[in-house]
Amino acid sequence: MNALPKSLILDACAFSRKGGLVAIPTETVYGLAAPLTNLDQLNRIFELKERPFFDPLIVHVAEISEAKKLVSHWTELAQCLASTFWPGPLTLVLPKNPQAVPDIVTSGLTTVGVRVPNHPVALEFIRKLGTPVAAPSANKFTKTSPTKASHVSEIFSSEDVFVLDGGDCEVGIESTIVAVAEHELTILRLGMITKSALEESLHRHGLKVSVQEGRTALDQMQGMSPGNFSIHYRPTWPVAVCVSEPSPKQLVQIATCFKLDNSNALRLRTLDDRPAVAARELYSFLRAPLGEQACALVLTIPKLTELSPDDQEAWQALRDRLKKAASLWIDGEL
Numbered sequence: 001m002n003a004l005p006k007s008l009i010l011d012a013c014a015f016s017r018k019g020g021l022v023a024i025p026t027e028t029v030y031g032l033a034a035p036l037t038n039l040d041q042l043n044r045i046f047e048l049k050e051r052p053f054f055d056p057l058i059v060h061v062a063e064i065s066e067a068k069k070l071v072s073h074w075t076e077l078a079q080c081l082a083s084t085f086w087p088g089p090l091t092l093v094l095p096k097n098p099q100a101v102p103d104i105v106t107s108g109l110t111t112v113g114v115r116v117p118n119h120p121v122a123l124e125f126i127r128k129l130g131t132p133v134a135a136p137s138a139n140k141f142t143k144t145s146p147t148k149a150s151h152v153s154e155i156f157s158s159e160d161v162f163v164l165d166g167g168d169c170e171v172g173i174e175s176t177i178v179a180v181a182e183h184e185l186t187i188l189r190l191g192m193i194t195k196s197a198l199e200e201s202l203h204r205h206g207l208k209v210s211v212q213e214g215r216t217a218l219d220q221m222q223g224m225s226p227g228n229f230s231i232h233y234r235p236t237w238p239v240a241v242c243v244s245e246p247s248p249k250q251l252v253q254i255a256t257c258f259k260l261d262n263s264n265a266l267r268l269r270t271l272d273d274r275p276a277v278a279a280r281e282l283y284s285f286l287r288a289p290l291g292e293q294a295c296a297l298v299l300t301i302p303k304l305t306e307l308s309p310d311d312q313e314a315w316q317a318l319r320d321r322l323k324k325a326a327s328l329w330i331d332g333e334l
């Protein structure tokens with residue numbers, strides 16, 4: 001994590017106040033930030049990301065007290081989760097305060113997604129700017145999220161974006177998103193904060209709340225127009241995921257599937273078995289240049305049955321991203 005000179009963060013704030021977009025480091029991925037108060041800048045986020053307006057943005061704040069102002073009803077459950085996991089990779093979806101959150105941020109929904117990121121540069125930027133920011137991942141829609149400042153500079157090379165370099169993202173994949181109701185939590189997107197970790201925190205606070213799995217607003221749209229958005233987190237080359245090391249015969253078959261002459265055109269990479277390490281590797285591995293001869297990536301991941309129950313659970317979030325990034329998924333014989 002890079003400690004940045006305070007003057008650079010102040011420069012970024014000045015750039016933002018003049019109407020520009022600032023890429024901020026967070027512990028999950030880099031975000032493209034605009035103040036919640038400026039509709040032109042919020043519009044520009046959608047434009048730059050080529051993101052459809054029906055995909056709502058997550059609002060980032062520096063303190064719990066700021067999150068409370070964005071919602072119409074702050075529950076005991078929200079307080080429990082915020083005090084346990086913030087600053088950190090957990091987004092809470094709560095009924096929104098329409099006076100505080102413009103419709104463009106929430107795609108017209110009556111709820112808002114909010115979190116406090118765990119990165120000193122992001123927190124300092126938000127505090128100095130003096131307003132919450134909407135900050136979706138700083139990538140083009142459906143493409144791989146950036147986990148290094150250099151990724152953001154590549155993605156927006158022809159745009160005037162101020163990139164704050166806070167080093168490599170320590171978590172490496174997007175936040176866990178939960179919809180918070182009175183007595184019920186619904187996990188809308190898996191992340192490195194697992195269902196068990198949520199349940200353990202609720203138990204510790206003596207809250208009797210059921211935790212279930214659901215779908216994001218984007219995934220629900222997908223349900224309405226099948227197949228449209230199942231592609232996500234995609235690099236520019238085809239990716240095959242192999243559950244355990246592929247055999248030479250399988251590599252030939254993968255090359256054939258990708259219409260390549262031989263398996264020398266495949267770049268092989270293996271993710272670490274430990275989910276926290278694999279999460280940091282994931283988007284870098286998807287983005288890293290393949291090398292001269294290669295035109296497709298083969299990523300090996302561990303078999304779930306060979307992992308501890310905790311690691312199996314954390315790997316679900318990584319498999320969720322990989323299922324959307326991969327064109328081929330090989331679990332056993334081809």
Ligand code: AMP
Pocket residue numbers: 055056057058093106109111112113135136137174177188216217218219
């Ligand atoms: P990103 O910031 O690019 O990681 O994307 C944010 C994700 O959060 C989107 O896929 C949204 O579907 C989800 N999200 C944000 N706000 C809400 C909300 N109010 N209700 C449900 N999902 C949300």
Ligand code: MG
Pocket residue numbers: 136137145
């Ligand atoms: Mg995103």
